[in-house]
Amino acid sequence: MDFKQNTPWFEVENAAEIDSPALLVYxxxxxxxxxxxxxxxxxxxxxxxxxxxxxxxxxxxxxxxxxxxxxxxxxxxxxxxxxxxxxxxxxxxxxxxxxxxxxxxxxxxxxxxxxxxxxxxxxxxxxxxxxxxxxxxxxxxxxxxxxxxxxxxxxxxxxxxxxxxxxxxxxxxxxxxxxxxxxxxxxxxxxxxxxxxxxxxxxxxxxxxxxxxxxxxxxxxxxxxxxxxxxxxxxxxxxxxxxxxxLLWDARYGTQFPEMPFLPAAALLCRVISKPAPGICCLDLGHKAVAAEMDFPRVFLPQLPESKQISQSEEHLVLKDDPSNLPPVGTVFYAIPMHICPTVIKYPQALTVIEGSVRGKWNIAARDYHLPLKGPVF
Known part of the structure; x- marks a missing residue:
């Protein structure tokens, strides 16, 4: 899969109803x-x-x-x-x-x-x-x-x-x-x-x-x-x-192993939350929202493929690009994680996208090391 194509598979018709950041699965x-x-x-x-x-x-x-x-x-x-x-x-x-x-x-x-x-x-x-x-x-x-x-x-x-x-x-x-x-x-x-x-x-x-x-x-x-x-x-x-x-694939494997026939089946819905300086914008996609154990880039942004990810903190991901490319505050973005496995556990639920619309949610049932107790510990 060519992750530099601005493909529409990830887009959600009812994005305005979804708080961000959110984990989407398809x-x-x-x-x-x-x-x-x-x-x-x-x-x-x-x-x-x-x-x-x-x-x-x-x-x-x-x-x-x-x-x-x-x-x-x-x-x-x-x-x-x-x-x-x-x-x-x-x-x-x-x-x-x-x-x-x-x-x-x-x-x-x-x-x-x-x-x-x-x-x-x-x-x-x-x-x-x-x-x-x-x-x-x-x-x-x-x-x-x-x-x-x-x-x-x-x-x-x-x-x-x-x-x-x-x-x-x-x-x-x-x-x-x-x-x-x-x-x-x-x-x-x-x-x-x-x-x-x-x-x-x-x-x-x-x-x-x-x-x-x-x-x-x-x-x-x-x-x-x-x-x-x-x-x-x-x-x-x-x-x-x-x-x-x-099963979910991600941007890192997609670019490293393009001969393999798998499709990215998860994405993060996020938004532009600030444009603090010319050529700079910030997304609500911090360490708490996406795996951050590797160097930048930590996500692929198909709507802004040439942007550079320059810093990240707990709640923020800061991008640099030509000022003319950066959209207004509030714009919805979709991010394909570079490493999906530790990204999934940051969310209690994944929103299911069917035919371009969020239709339901699936629990990340084993995100913790222990399932909820249903009786004595021992």
């Missing part, structure tokens, strides 16, 4: 992205989409309607939301520490129709998890988290990983389900280089599996990649695919 474009995910995967059974981008029950249900049954998440609130949506299979792809293992065990008791799994990348975590599930009297799935170069979490494929997997495979009350290999560091904009980098990193995963198979140890599943490497891993057989940003 269900028809989300449905398009789900169809493209299915086309790349070839079979919904191969997909395990991450819900960290959207955290909304309505989008989970759209995917379930398309035949997707397995999901990935990062928080226990997201895991419980998936269980409430009757997801069949949920992987919490984040290291569980503190009360985390016990909380996940209680989720498995509360939602027995959902199969929960988590990640392990060290012996201490495995022992803690085993003690917890033994005390709770339940079974959990467990995947070994592999570090394939991102150096964030995971164990490096090699002898220590072999030893850990053998212990996982023999652990009581744990179902050893295979490998998890996230390669989020592979983002070269050249698809051929990105594919080569991805294949190189994955060779370590394949080699580890072969070592275990030679010892008659099964590796039932391999969950590989994220959104940038999704189409590359889709070429492999017997690999589960876990894209997430593909």
């Amino acid at each position: 269900p028809e474009r989300i449905a398009h992205n789900i169809r493209e995910m299915l086309a790349i995967a070839g079979d919904p059974a191969r997909l395990r989409p991450h819900i960290k981008t959207h955290k909304m029950a309505e989008i989970i249900r759209m995917q379930q309607k398309a035949g997707i049954r397995k999901f990935k998440c990062a928080t226990l609130a997201e895991a419980e939301l998936l269980a409430q949506c009757e997801a069949a299979d949920v992987l919490v792809a984040y290291p569980l520490t503190g009360p985390g293992p016990a909380r996940l065990s209680r989720l498995q008791k509360k939602y027995p129709a959902t199969r929960f799994s988590c990640l392990v990348d060290n012996l201490q975590a495995l022992e803690t998890l085993q003690e917890t599930v033994t005390a709770e009297g339940i079974r959990l799935g467990v995947f070994m988290d592999l570090n394939v170069g991102m150096n964030r979490t995971g164990i490096i494929p090699g002898p220590e990983a072999v030893a850990l997997y053998l212990k996982m495979d023999s652990a009581e009350f744990l179902d050893c389900r295979g490998f998890h290999a996230y390669d989020g560091h592979l983002r070269n904009p050249d698809p051929e280089i990105r594919a080569s980098d991805c294949d190189t990193a994955f060779k370590e995963v394949e080699a580890l599996r072969e070592i275990l198979l030679a010892q008659s140890i099964r590796v039932p599943n391999i969950i590989a990649g994220g959104s940038p490497t999704f189409p590359i891993h889709a070429r492999r057989t017997e690999v589960e695919l876990s894209p997430g940003t593909t």
